[in-house]
Amino acid sequence: MAVPRPDPANGRDRGSADLGDARRPPIGCEQHRGPDRPSFREVREVPLSAFSVDAIARLAGPQWLVDRRSDAAERFASSSLPSTEEDVWRYSRISELDLDRLAPTAATATVEHGDLGRATIRRADGLDAEALGELPEVGDALVWLHHALAVDPVVVDVPVGVTVPDPIVVRHQGAGAGQATAARLLVRAGADSEVRIVEVFEGGGDGILLPATEITVGPAARVGYVGAQLLDPASWSVGTLELSVAEQATVTAGLAGFGGDYTRTRTDCRLLGRGATGDLVAAYFGDGDQMLDYRTFQDHVAPDTTSNLLFKGAVSDRSRSVYTGLIRVGKEARGTNAFQTNRNIKLSDDAWAESIPNLMIENNDVHCSHASAVGPIDEEQRFYLESRGIPTVVAERLIVAGFFAEVLEQLPVADLRASLDAAVSSKLRAVLA
Amino acid sequence: MPDHVLEIRGLRAGVGGKEILKGIDLTVASGEVHVIMGPNGSGKSTLSHVIMGRPGYEVLGGSVTLDGADVLAMAPYERAHAGLFLAMQYPTEVPGVPLVDMLEAAFAAADRDVAGMRERISVEAGRIGFDDRFLSRPLNVDLSGGEKKRNETLQLGVLQPAIAILDEIDSGLDVDALRACARRIEAATEETGLGVLAITHYNRLLHELRADHVHVLARGAIQRSGGPDLALELETTGYAAFGVDEPARADAAGRADGGPLADPFADPLA
Numbered sequence: 001m002a003v004p005r006p007d008p009a010n011g012r013d014r015g016s017a018d019l020g021d022a023r024r025p026p027i028g029c030e031q032h033r034g035p036d037r038p039s040f041r042e043v044r045e046v047p048l049s050a051f052s053v054d055a056i057a058r059l060a061g062p063q064w065l066v067d068r069r070s071d072a073a074e075r076f077a078s079s080s081l082p083s084t085e086e087d088v089w090r091y092s093r094i095s096e097l098d099l100d101r102l103a104p105t106a107a108t109a110t111v112e113h114g115d116l117g118r119a120t121i122r123r124a125d126g127l128d129a130e131a132l133g134e135l136p137e138v139g140d141a142l143v144w145l146h147h148a149l150a151v152d153p154v155v156v157d158v159p160v161g162v163t164v165p166d167p168i169v170v171r172h173q174g175a176g177a178g179q180a181t182a183a184r185l186l187v188r189a190g191a192d193s194e195v196r197i198v199e200v201f202e203g204g205g206d207g208i209l210l211p212a213t214e215i216t217v218g219p220a221a222r223v224g225y226v227g228a229q230l231l232d233p234a235s236w237s238v239g240t241l242e243l244s245v246a247e248q249a250t251v252t253a254g255l256a257g258f259g260g261d262y263t264r265t266r267t268d269c270r271l272l273g274r275g276a277t278g279d280l281v282a283a284y285f286g287d288g289d290q291m292l293d294y295r296t297f298q299d300h301v302a303p304d305t306t307s308n309l310l311f312k313g314a315v316s317d318r319s320r321s322v323y324t325g326l327i328r329v330g331k332e333a334r335g336t337n338a339f340q341t342n343r344n345i346k347l348s349d350d351a352w353a354e355s356i357p358n359l360m361i362e363n364n365d366v367h368c369s370h371a372s373a374v375g376p377i378d379e380e381q382r383f384y385l386e387s388r389g390i391p392t393v394v395a396e397r398l399i400v401a402g403f404f405a406e407v408l409e410q411l412p413v414a415d416l417r418a419s420l421d422a423a424v425s426s427k428l429r430a431v432l433a
Numbered sequence: 434m435p436d437h438v439l440e441i442r443g444l445r446a447g448v449g450g451k452e453i454l455k456g457i458d459l460t461v462a463s464g465e466v467h468v469i470m471g472p473n474g475s476g477k478s479t480l481s482h483v484i485m486g487r488p489g490y491e492v493l494g495g496s497v498t499l500d501g502a503d504v505l506a507m508a509p510y511e512r513a514h515a516g517l518f519l520a521m522q523y524p525t526e527v528p529g530v531p532l533v534d535m536l537e538a539a540f541a542a543a544d545r546d547v548a549g550m551r552e553r554i555s556v557e558a559g560r561i562g563f564d565d566r567f568l569s570r571p572l573n574v575d576l577s578g579g580e581k582k583r584n585e586t587l588q589l590g591v592l593q594p595a596i597a598i599l600d601e602i603d604s605g606l607d608v609d610a611l612r613a614c615a616r617r618i619e620a621a622t623e624e625t626g627l628g629v630l631a632i633t634h635y636n637r638l639l640h641e642l643r644a645d646h647v648h649v650l651a652r653g654a655i656q657r658s659g660g661p662d663l664a665l666e667l668e669t670t671g672y673a674a675f676g677v678d679e680p681a682r683a684d685a686a687g688r689a690d691g692g693p694l695a696d697p698f699a700d701p702l703a
């Protein structure tokens with residue numbers, strides 16, 4: 001069955017057009033304007049050729065999961081793909097996504113762990129529909145496609161009061177050539193529990209991976225999370241990280257983004273109980289033609305909640321990065337402390353970094369700040385190192401590595417530091433040669 | 434003893450389209466201590482920056498050579514490899530870069546043996562009474578004014594340059610630290626034949642660091658040169674004799690190179 005689709009040559013943009021939003025705060029970089037874009041709203045329907053409900057249902061798994069995935073596939077079939085008309089997709093490369101080229105494919109995760117304490121890790125075989133939870137009520141085509149393709153959900157439950165001594169590492173392969181895959185991780189940390197989770201995204205060909213990670217942090221629980229995106233250069237990843245934090249609980253989440261062709265992570269941190277804290281950091285480094293895309297939402301729902309966000313990026317060659325972040329402080333969230341900082345180093349003239357912080361504050365008793373910057377390597381810092389006898393490129397590598405060190409030091413899983421340092425150094429050797 | 438010589442001849446330089454140095458002549462040889470004094474805004478830091486190659490300055494004429502080699506044609510790091518060192522008036526903060534990494538990179542770039550760098554650093558720290566705990570901090574980040582100056586002195590000790598330009602190394606140092614740092618530099622003149630071009634406002638630096646020559650830099654040129662007595666004399670007479678009137682000095686002080694604020698290290702009694 002052929003569903004009419006818009007002419008692919010039409011209504012397609014590179015996602016970098018339309019920067020003329022009057023609400024954008026001034027930032028310290030030259031602004032790139034894309035080509036003018038037609039003003040009609042772009043509607044891209046979902047092709048059913050490869051992504052039929054049947055094709056999706058044929059992927060293996062227990063019947064309850066096939067049913068759930070088929071349900072999602074049906075919703076997918078009647079939904080539309082996101083468009084750069086939507087604020088949260090602005091500047092993205094979503095309009096380049098060509099699902100016709102891709103086939104639904106089953107992907108499995110690898111889980112490594114040491115001493116689990118009394119925590120459990122369950123996969124499809126050990127789960128049922130109830131344990132995995134309902135499908136969300138609303139979503140766009142990519143949300144439904146994620147659920148339709150998630151054949152190997154990983155569910156970590158940490159009982160009340162349990163401290164898991166060793167980090168749990170969940171590895172996902174990027175989607176292979178011509179594939180669309182999903183990765184799903186659910187972490188539920190009971191009251192006063194403690195756990196550290198590492199998710200690694202690696203490998204992959206020129207397919208798309210749709211990851212979604214949901215972490216529920218119970219009262220007074222402490223959760224550390226690191227998502228390390230080390231995909232191969234052709235790979236796409238469009239994912240979400242959802243953090244729900246109860247009273248007196250703390251989540252520290254770190255993202256590292258180095259690989260892929262287009263990779264996007266939307267992070268929502270909801271501070272739902274009094275005294276909840278969310279610390280969010282990220283280090284991302286683009287080279288070649290890749291684009292790294294980060295959206296964040298610090299949602300202060302309850303009183304006396306704190307969020308600290310520090311996202312740092314570097315772009316070199318012709319690479320691009322996007323950071324847009326929103327802090328929302330709700331009516332009930334008196335005594336909120338919310339901070340948001342995004343700094344970017346632009347290492348070449350052709351590289352491009354967008355940085356858009358936003359605040360939405362609905363009560364007076366708050367302490368909020370946001371800062372954003374895009375600029376080249378600091379000339380004074382470079383001169384200081386050079387004056388000690390360090391050649392220019394070596395000085396620049398030290399400065400960029402130092403720039404990221406502030407983020408990498410805050411990652412809640414120290415074991416990962418060496419491999420992320422190595423990822424930074426190898427990029428630095430390539431782009432500052 | 435090594436035998437190096439830094440020669441500055443007819444050096445003219447400007448910044449922001451304004452000529453600051455209007456013909457500087459100075460010769461600093463190994464083992465010698467030259468002191469430059471002069472009113473705020475007279476161009477002392479400009480001279481130090483131009484010698485080291487800080488971006489933003491325009492050389493308008495003259496020459497700077499080290500052992501005959503054209504310093505002005507070299508990149509800043511090549512000047513360092515040639516044997517120059519600059520202790521800055523306002524050392525730059527470099528977030529995330531620890532001292533040891535920087536010094537190892539500096540040694541590696543100059544084909545020097547990096548082995549034992551931590552040991553070298555702690556020996557030098559010990560010589561100036563600098564607490565080891567500062568050394569793992571990123572360069573100059575969250576260091577007090579005096580700690581930054583000790584950090585500069587420590588680097589001088591490790592790098593062992595031929596000629597060091599010290600731009601107000603004494604400002605911000607407490608009495609004990611000043612003595613220790615001045616002694617360390619004086620010792621370098623004897624141990625490794627360090628040649629020194631020290632910029633200062635105060636005679637106190639010269640209690641431990643023995644000056645051979647004192648020069649007055651005002652209105653963009655060396656107005657007078659003499660022995661250590663000249664420094665003492667300036668302390669009582671000021672710079673009025675060099676054609677610098679008080680209001681002009683006050684104005685210049687407000688535009689010192691740290692930005693729109695007055696020198697944070699200035700002696701409140703001066």
Ligand SMILES: Nc1ncnc2c1ncn2[C@@H]1O[C@H](COP(=O)(O)OP(=O)(O)OP(=O)(O)O)[C@@H](O)[C@H]1O
Nearest residue numbers: 448449453472473474475476477478479688689690
């Ligand atoms: N970027 C700049 N643009 C314009 N003028 C500048 C700039 N940097 C320095 N100057 C000016 O150059 C002059 C010389 O400054 P310099 O820092 O060399 O003085 P100095 O002798 O070191 O003073 P101080 O004793 O206060 O340290 C001052 O008048 C200063 O305001």
Ligand SMILES: [Mg+2]
Nearest residue numbers: 477478522690
């Ligand atoms: Mg000065």
